[in-house]
Amino acid sequence: MKQRGLSTELIHRGEDAPVRADPVNVPIYETTTFLFENADEVLRYQEGKVDKYLYSRYANPTVVVTEQKIAALDRAEAALVFASGMAASSTLLLTFLRPGDELLCSAAIYGGTFHLVNDVLTRLGIQVRFATLEEFGDPASLLGARTRLCWIESPINPTLRCLDVAHVARACREAGVLSVLDNTFASPINQQPLALGVDLAMQSATKYLNGHSDVTAGTVSGSRTLLQKVDLMRRFLGGVMDPLAAFALARGLKTLPVRMARHNATADAVARFLEQDGRVTRVFYPGLASHPDHAIARTQMSGFGGMVTFEVAGGLDGASRVFDRFHVIRRATSLGGVDSLVSLPVLTSHYNYSDGDLARAGVTAGMLRVSIGLEDEADLIEDLDQALG
Numbered sequence: 001m002k003q004r005g006l007s008t009e010l011i012h013r014g015e016d017a018p019v020r021a022d023p024v025n026v027p028i029y030e031t032t033t034f035l036f037e038n039a040d041e042v043l044r045y046q047e048g049k050v051d052k053y054l055y056s057r058y059a060n061p062t063v064v065v066t067e068q069k070i071a072a073l074d075r076a077e078a079a080l081v082f083a084s085g086m087a088a089s090s091t092l093l094l095t096f097l098r099p100g101d102e103l104l105c106s107a108a109i110y111g112g113t114f115h116l117v118n119d120v121l122t123r124l125g126i127q128v129r130f131a132t133l134e135e136f137g138d139p140a141s142l143l144g145a146r147t148r149l150c151w152i153e154s155p156i157n158p159t160l161r162c163l164d165v166a167h168v169a170r171a172c173r174e175a176g177v178l179s180v181l182d183n184t185f186a187s188p189i190n191q192q193p194l195a196l197g198v199d200l201a202m203q204s205a206t207k208y209l210n211g212h213s214d215v216t217a218g219t220v221s222g223s224r225t226l227l228q229k230v231d232l233m234r235r236f237l238g239g240v241m242d243p244l245a246a247f248a249l250a251r252g253l254k255t256l257p258v259r260m261a262r263h264n265a266t267a268d269a270v271a272r273f274l275e276q277d278g279r280v281t282r283v284f285y286p287g288l289a290s291h292p293d294h295a296i297a298r299t300q301m302s303g304f305g306g307m308v309t310f311e312v313a314g315g316l317d318g319a320s321r322v323f324d325r326f327h328v329i330r331r332a333t334s335l336g337g338v339d340s341l342v343s344l345p346v347l348t349s350h351y352n353y354s355d356g357d358l359a360r361a362g363v364t365a366g367m368l369r370v371s372i373g374l375e376d377e378a379d380l381i382e383d384l385d386q387a388l389g
């Protein structure tokens with residue numbers, strides 16, 4: 001064969017070699033596109049007669065494997081992964097909402113979701129109705145003729161208040177309204193949205209699912225019929241997950257059950273330590289009998305998660321003094337990773353809220369939110385003890 005030029009060689013040499021390896025792990029298919037033999041194969045692909053990959057914005061083998069793991073985790077027929085939790089939420093919402101539809105939304109949701117629905121969806125002619133946790137006590141009364149979708153979160157940030165998920169899901173189903181639960185704080189190990197009757201489970205996989213604070217990702221799980229629609233919208237909006245991130249997420253998922261068991265156990269011990277400490281005015285943990293939604297949490301959660309919020313006297317000054325003294329627990333926002341992280345809600349998720357809005361959210365300036373990681377329990381409790389001064 002004629003000697004080819006160096007550039008051609010460097011681009012093509014080895015690429016067509018048949019793979020003769022049997023890796024234990026699914027390789028990272030870091031390719032944007034996939035080869036076809038001839039025009040007939042392209043045509044058969046387009047006609048759905050051959051099962052092949054075409055283009056990574058549509059589907060990618062590494063990403064598909066990660067989606068299969070998410071479907072297993074949520075006990076769902078199908079799942080999709082996204083470039084972030086917000087990409088998952090926006091794609092889902094734009095799949096099902098049309099101008100004139102009403103979105104019923106819990107007032108107690110993640111700030112990014114709040115801005116997405118309040119600032120963006122409303123511009124597209126979608127009406128958004130926010131309801132408080134108390135109003136969700138009678139969900140049927142909130143569902144009108146134009147309500148198309150209901151978006152809830154439980155437990156919520158930072159008070160870890162819980163909604164009765166099965167009650168809301170039942171009312172939605174009876175009214176023909178699609179229900180969605182952002183399950184990020186609980187994780188599917190502790191709470192199974194689909195088993196509770198919710199149509200679609202959404203998660204920021206940036207948190208517990210990946211678990212190492214090094215991947216930004218989101219997921220949506222549910223029936224094959226619903227997910228096919230979301231899949232089509234994901235192709236148009238383009239918020240797909242990169243194969244490298246999918247590989248890392250798949251690795252994180254393999255240890256999720258053991259990580260969650262440890263998060264649950266250590267957070268429970270930390271919450272109990274804080275509750276008996278006189279320097280702490282209030283502790284918020286769904287596993288404590290003192291939590292306002294402990295009874296609901298017990299019915300719908302099999303573990304209470306790794307998030308603990310507590311309050312000290314002295315408002316923001318008092319909380320800041322404690323915040324600044326941590327040595328093991330690290331000062332950063334986000335949650336669900338191996339590292340314990342602490343944040344001040346009024347300086348992060350609830351920054352710039354009016355006093356009235358803070359009161360409605362049940363958030364005070366003296367609150368600290370801790371994401372309990374996988375460090376040794378004794379070291380975390382000692383760190384909290386010394387930080388409390």
Ligand SMILES: Cc1ncc(COP(=O)(O)O)c(C=O)c1O
Binds near residue numbers: 110153182216
């Ligand atoms: C409850 C909840 N939902 C959604 C998101 C958005 O996820 P991401 O940051 O992965 O886009 C977050 C992020 O903090 C969150 O806490």
